[in-house]
Amino acid sequence: MFDSVRIRLTLWYAGVLALSLIAFALVIYYAAGNIFHERQDESLRSTAQTVASAYLEELAETHSQSTAGKVVLAEITFPNRYVQLSDNAGNPLAASANLSGATIAIPSPVFTDARARGFSHASVNGLRVTVVPLSSDQTLGYAIVAEPLSVIEDGLRELRRDLFAGVLLVLLLASAGGYFLARKSLAPIASMNSQTQRISAENLSARLDVTNSRDELGHLATTINDLLTRLENAFKEQQRFIADASHELRTPLAVLRGETEVALGKGRTVEEYQQSLSLIQDEAERLSRIVEDLFILARQPISTRAALNKERVSLNDAVRDCARAAQVLAFRKGVRLKLENDSPSIALNGDEDLIKRMLLNLLDNAVKYTPAGGEISLALLRQNGNAEIVVRDTGIGIPTEAQPRVFDRFYRVDKARTRTMGGAGLGLSIAQWIVEVHGGSINLASTPGHGSTFTIVLPMTA
Numbered sequence: 001m002f003d004s005v006r007i008r009l010t011l012w013y014a015g016v017l018a019l020s021l022i023a024f025a026l027v028i029y030y031a032a033g034n035i036f037h038e039r040q041d042e043s044l045r046s047t048a049q050t051v052a053s054a055y056l057e058e059l060a061e062t063h064s065q066s067t068a069g070k071v072v073l074a075e076i077t078f079p080n081r082y083v084q085l086s087d088n089a090g091n092p093l094a095a096s097a098n099l100s101g102a103t104i105a106i107p108s109p110v111f112t113d114a115r116a117r118g119f120s121h122a123s124v125n126g127l128r129v130t131v132v133p134l135s136s137d138q139t140l141g142y143a144i145v146a147e148p149l150s151v152i153e154d155g156l157r158e159l160r161r162d163l164f165a166g167v168l169l170v171l172l173l174a175s176a177g178g179y180f181l182a183r184k185s186l187a188p189i190a191s192m193n194s195q196t197q198r199i200s201a202e203n204l205s206a207r208l209d210v211t212n213s214r215d216e217l218g219h220l221a222t223t224i225n226d227l228l229t230r231l232e233n234a235f236k237e238q239q240r241f242i243a244d245a246s247h248e249l250r251t252p253l254a255v256l257r258g259e260t261e262v263a264l265g266k267g268r269t270v271e272e273y274q275q276s277l278s279l280i281q282d283e284a285e286r287l288s289r290i291v292e293d294l295f296i297l298a299r300q301p302i303s304t305r306a307a308l309n310k311e312r313v314s315l316n317d318a319v320r321d322c323a324r325a326a327q328v329l330a331f332r333k334g335v336r337l338k339l340e341n342d343s344p345s346i347a348l349n350g351d352e353d354l355i356k357r358m359l360l361n362l363l364d365n366a367v368k369y370t371p372a373g374g375e376i377s378l379a380l381l382r383q384n385g386n387a388e389i390v391v392r393d394t395g396i397g398i399p400t401e402a403q404p405r406v407f408d409r410f411y412r413v414d415k416a417r418t419r420t421m422g423g424a425g426l427g428l429s430i431a432q433w434i435v436e437v438h439g440g441s442i443n444l445a446s447t448p449g450h451g452s453t454f455t456i457v458l459p460m461t462a
Contacts, residue, residue: 005189029160036152051145056134056140058072073094085141085142119132252290256284313347315346315389316346333370335371336375341378341379346387358430359378363378363391365428374394390455397446397449407428443455
């Protein structure tokens, strides 16, 4: 029951509202009680003054205190109120008929307060009593008017009952309304939940409905849709990566298996075995390169700049070492490699092995696609506070329509030709990743038939 957000919201709303209503009811109750008592005291004082005035008029005619008191109390009656006349000593002179011969015992301090202030109020034996002097010179005695406290208590009891019923009714109605509003407000979330449950790896293209893109729920639905888009793209990329990797691995494995079966099918000469082993060696080396490249690419989704094996790297030394290694490949193919590394010391914080791998990939591609007699240049220079590495060749170039995709995994402009050259379409993808995790950028400029130029920009260490 309490696992439901609607129920919890309704209970929280009802609890806060209940506390507010109870506090409001208590304020109303105590304020009303004070008003009731003040009005009772004012009414009793007014009655006592009326009795005193009538007594003085009657005394002027009869010249007898006892006679005047009896006449006044006989003529003036007050329902639910008791009236008593006393002398200065507090002794009863006359009393209203509803007292039935009883007297109201008034403590001496009450008379003293009445003489000082002109009136006095007190609670005596369940009665609210008001004492007023009969004359201004305070020589004739006192008019005493009393009323049961139960009159006020009955009114407060009715007020308590009304407040209790009102608070309970308002709380019930408000809770029902709160539950309705919570249910209506959370309905889009319930809809998103049901829609999300129907989304799986097979239908990642499904999206949540966005009823109002300007409110919080609309923002949430938009964010979830953006997340689904990223997941769909990542899932498609993963599927494509697995399919391409499987395709690349299938060919050398098929060659290895086929050549092994042929070699073992019947007896052969030493020369034939050597040819078979040579082919197996070439395919094994190609398979090793693909596996190594896949291992590097597998780091891409989780690797960040902070996860690199950072150290101070001298780009001058790295470029020089890579040029020396690529010189061997260029010499075998009859390609001239020129190094332009006259810049002062250039350094950065990064992974030296990855940087060299990036440079060797670019140089290896340049050697592969540059015909004999061509030229490759490798230059390192400073540019606008950054280190700039330029790999330029006079090779076959890259078609304009293929240039935006050359950094994609397993993409090859001419699959048949690159397969014979041992390529798997991973070198440029790896190079781009290495540059990006070092905070740099790589750009391509190529003209078909005239060669290609790769420009790498890396931030230098201050």
